[in-house]
Amino acid sequence: MTTNNFPYRTSFWCEQEPQRAAPLKGSTQVDVAVIGGGYAGLSSARCLKEADPSLDVALLESEYVGYG
Numbered sequence: 001m002t003t004n005n006f007p008y009r010t011s012f013w014c015e016q017e018p019q020r021a022a023p024l025k026g027s028t029q030v031d032v033a034v035i036g037g038g039y040a041g042l043s044s045a046r047c048l049k050e051a052d053p054s055l056d057v058a059l060l061e062s063e064y065v066g067y068g
Contacts, residue, residue, distance in 0.1 A: 018064045030058040037061030 034045045037059055045059045061067065 020064060024060075028058070030056045032056075033058045033060060035060050037063075037065035037067065042066075 032045075032048055032055060034041045034048075034057065041059060041061070042065065045057050048055055048057050059065070
């Protein structure tokens, strides 16, 4: 993860620094883990859930969704 250098290390789409969730602890099981919260990752996770709503999909991002 990067250090907090807002606004220099943030997306041009953000007006202010987004709130960050606490890091994940422990372990979990999902049907599909999508790595990366950019357009491709968000699109993939959404399409998977639309195709099969019973899937347990996790979206993992090291910074925040839409960071890049």
